[in-house]
Amino acid sequence: MKLTGRLGLFLLLCFSARTIGAQEKSREALATLFEQLKSTDLDVRNRASQGLHSYLQGWIGQDPATMQKAVPAIMAALDDSHPDVRVQASAFFGLVGLFRQKDGLEILRNVVRDVIQRFEDPHPNVRGNLMRAIAGLEPAPPYQAVGPFMKHLKDPDGHVRGVALYGLVRAAPASLAAADAVARLLDSTTDPESRRGLIQMLGSAKPTHPVIIAKLVEQLDYDNRLLREDTIRALGEIGPPAAPAIQKLRVIASDPSTDQELRAQAEAALRSIEKKPPPRRAP
Amino acid sequence: MTSKLEFTITTRAFIMPNNVGADLYSCPTSGGVYYKGDDRSFSASATSFRTQQRVVYRSDPGGFIVSHNRNVGQSRSYAKNAIDNNGRIGSEDEDGVGGDCSLWHAAGTAQTSGMNASKSTANGVRIYGNAGNPLNPVAEPIDWDYTINFNVANPSAPTYSLTVTHDCYPAHEAYIGNKPVYDWTPISNNMTYIASCLLGSGSITVIRSGNVQ
Numbered sequence: 064m065k066l067t068g069r070l071g072l073f074l075l076l077c078f079s080a081r082t083i084g085a086q087e088k089s090r091e092a093l094a095t096l097f098e099q100l101k102s103t104d105l106d107v108r109n110r111a112s113q114g115l116h117s118y119l120q121g122w123i124g125q126d127p128a129t130m131q132k133a134v135p136a137i138m139a140a141l142d143d144s145h146p147d148v149r150v151q152a153s154a155f156f157g158l159v160g161l162f163r164q165k166d167g168l169e170i171l172r173n174v175v176r177d178v179i180q181r182f183e184d185p186h187p188n189v190r191g192n193l194m195r196a197i198a199g200l201e202p203a204p205p206y207q208a209v210g211p212f213m214k215h216l217k218d219p220d221g222h223v224r225g226v227a228l229y230g231l232v233r234a235a236p237a238s239l240a241a242a243d244a245v246a247r248l249l250d251s252t253t254d255p256e257s258r259r260g261l262i263q264m265l266g267s268a269k270p271t272h273p274v275i276i277a278k279l280v281e282q283l284d285y286d287n288r289l290l291r292e293d294t295i296r297a298l299g300e301i302g303p304p305a306a307p308a309i310q311k312l313r314v315i316a317s318d319p320s321t322d323q324e325l326r327a328q329a330e331a332a333l334r335s336i337e338k339k340p341p342p343r344r345a346p
Numbered sequence: 347m348t349s350k351l352e353f354t355i356t357t358r359a360f361i362m363p364n365n366v367g368a369d370l371y372s373c374p375t376s377g378g379v380y381y382k383g384d385d386r387s388f389s390a391s392a393t394s395f396r397t398q399q400r401v402v403y404r405s406d407p408g409g410f411i412v413s414h415n416r417n418v419g420q421s422r423s424y425a426k427n428a429i430d431n432n433g434r435i436g437s438e439d440e441d442g443v444g445g446d447c448s449l450w451h452a453a454g455t456a457q458t459s460g461m462n463a464s465k466s467t468a469n470g471v472r473i474y475g476n477a478g479n480p481l482n483p484v485a486e487p488i489d490w491d492y493t494i495n496f497n498v499a500n501p502s503a504p505t506y507s508l509t510v511t512h513d514c515y516p517a518h519e520a521y522i523g524n525k526p527v528y529d530w531t532p533i534s535n536n537m538t539y540i541a542s543c544l545l546g547s548g549s550i551t552v553i554r555s556g557n558v559q
Contacts (some may be wrong), residue, residue, distance in 0.1 A: 161541050
């Protein structure tokens with residue numbers, strides 16, 4: 064029995080050593096692939112790029128503890144002067160923001176502050192990916208990210224502005240500053256076209272904060288048909304948290320002076336908010 | 347020798363399958379949404395695409411861009427029940443009611459303002475840019491960057507050299523006139539693969555050359 068126990072311990076140690084060795088090799092391989100992205104040989108660069116992509120596909124499905132082991136190599140690559148290296152490194156964290164929202168905070172727990180600091184990267188794809196990583200964290204992005212998200216609402220890159228807005232919407236339930244920042248953008252002082260762009264984003268970002276919902280409902284009072292249409296669609300996308308819009312949507316849905324398309328959209332939004340199933344499809 | 351050759355260069359990004367999904371960003375509680383694909387293979391005369399740029403370049407001494415047209419295909423998303431029957435999106439799924447997470451769900455058109463063309467540093471053009479997903483503003487855009495140069499030393503047999511860098515998703519194709527000069531087929535259409543490609547992982551650079559005719 065004792066012998067079996069010792070043998071078991073020996074095998075466990077061997078296995079652990081092998082695992083640690085494999086992880087070490089894996090980390091080294093990752094650093095090597097990032098380094099090879101800078102090669103002047105196109106074949107080497109493409110192979111490294113594809114290698115990193117394959118690594119990422121496997122990495123994103125691992126448990127948080129295993130994923131954490133690659134984080135130092137990714138952080139080092141984020142400090143590289145070569146933009147291609149930083150873009151590919153930032154994709155690792157960006158994918159966490161999209162597919163590992165539930166345990167993202169555990170995966171990135173030691174580097175959240177450092178990632179937020181790199182929101183200032185000169186490359187828009189790096190900024191977008193890193194902001195996406197933090198914006199997606201559950202239950203909400205950390206409060207330290209709210210200020211940087213607000214700053215990047217004025218980012219020169221439109222896609223980055225979109226991610227910053229998404230981050231603020233996600234931070235809004237726990238941050239009045241974030242909710243106010245989004246609501247202010249819906250103010251009548253913002254031109255209707257810009258508001259439409261914002262409202263379309265909100266439909267996807269699905270804010271639940273009452274301050275934002277109230278500002279959205281206000282948009283239904285304007286004469287601008289396109290603005291109303293986008294707002295109705297966004298409210299439908301948001302679903303039950305958009306309940307304060309029900310009364311106005313009912314008026315639109317039953318108003319004979321409103322065109323049929325808008326009425327149908329108001330009905331669809333009401334079904335979504337009131338959680339009613341869509342009408343049965345004709346056979 | 348003065349040459350006055352004109353070249354029409356067409357570059358496109360398109361989604362090969364009938365649909366891709368599910369994107370849980372919209373309708374997460376009912377299985378996400380599926381995006382309508384272009385449902386085709388490579389074709390010089392294709393009319394379905396996510397993005398298309400067509401540049402007419404005149405290879406006069408110095409060279410200049412005669413025209414530049416930018417187009418995007420409409421993006422359409424459908425709820426899971428649209429593909430439940432046969433795995434495809436078809437006319438039977440066009441219920442005309444948006445925002446309800448049932449059958450056709452939403453439509454939008456990407457902006458073309460990020461799609462650019464300029465004269466390259468040699469005798470040719472650079473066609474580059476990006477286009478986002480209007481139905482998911484948090485998604486990364488499709489990126490591409492072509493440089494196509496011409497050698498017209500022998501005007502009756504001009505040659506080209508092409509360098510392109512793009513995301514590993516979606517499919518890409520390029521033509522000079524009707525001659526295919528570049529094609530790229532993604533190796534997967536699943537959402538993790540698509541997302542990681544669009545985030546900038548796995549981007550590739552390819553160099554090609556040949557006769558224009």
